Amino acid sequence: MIRDRSPLAGQTVKIRADVRYLGGCEYVVEDWWQNVYGESWTTANGNPAALTYALRAGMAGLPADDEVLYGKVDGLGHLVHVSEIQGADQ
Numbered sequence: 001m002i003r004d005r006s007p008l009a010g011q012t013v014k015i016r017a018d019v020r021y022l023g024g025c026e027y028v029v030e031d032w033w034q035n036v037y038g039e040s041w042t043t044a045n046g047n048p049a050a051l052t053y054a055l056r057a058g059m060a061g062l063p064a065d066d067e068v069l070y071g072k073v074d075g076l077g078h079l080v081h082v083s084e085i086q087g088a089d090q
Helices: 033-037 048-060
Strands: 012-014 026-032 068-073 076-081
Touching: 026 033, 033 068, 048 076
Parallel strands: none
Antiparallel strands: 012 026, 026 068, 068 076
């Protein structure tokens, strides 16, 4: 289930300061998680980045949708909901 490339793909953006663990970090966006992994984060069984995101999303009350990006902070891969991007329309 591939979708059009994210308008943020290839950009370095800032994660909102209030985001747990990643707040204030620069985030190098690769693309939508679905495009990188080939399926929804909700079905990415055993994937460490998806599991970490699922825990963080549950604690933060993020929507359980696929508006989720894959990118890197300091070279490590993370999933981030678009609403967690500083200046993103929510």
